[in-house]
Amino acid sequence: MGIGQRRKADRRLRVSSVRAGDRVTVPVVGEVDFETLPRLRAELDTAVSSGARYIEVDFGRVEFCDCSGLSVLLDVRARAWRAGSCFCVSGPVAPVVARLFQLTEAGPLLLKRAA
Numbered sequence: 001m002g003i004g005q006r007r008k009a010d011r012r013l014r015v016s017s018v019r020a021g022d023r024v025t026v027p028v029v030g031e032v033d034f035e036t037l038p039r040l041r042a043e044l045d046t047a048v049s050s051g052a053r054y055i056e057v058d059f060g061r062v063e064f065c066d067c068s069g070l071s072v073l074l075d076v077r078a079r080a081w082r083a084g085s086c087f088c089v090s091g092p093v094a095p096v097v098a099r100l101f102q103l104t105e106a107g108p109l110l111l112k113r114a115a
Helices: 003-012 037-049 067-082 095-104
Strands: 013-015 018-020 023-032 054-065 086-090
Touching (some): 023 037, 037 067, 054 067
Parallel strands (some): 023 054
Antiparallel strands (some): 013 023, 018 023
């Protein structure tokens, strides 16, 4: 990816993390796709490596997520579980994201369950 493409991707996705005790929340804003994926993966890798017991990815402000984004979420979820951490995606998720999760049957694996 060239510098121009990277800058464009940076404008389309904002991701950060907030740690509170043994919990890390990763708020994601924008579009998750092949171009923006490296930023999301890096933040999620950091969250797993931090040793946090709970990792919550806030997708409430994600407008779009393609299959590459879904793949990263599932991969990081598996690594988190192997490390002894709980991993979930919270929302509410956009209809297009909910549809992706429904079609792939990934919703039950990823979405935070109501308490």
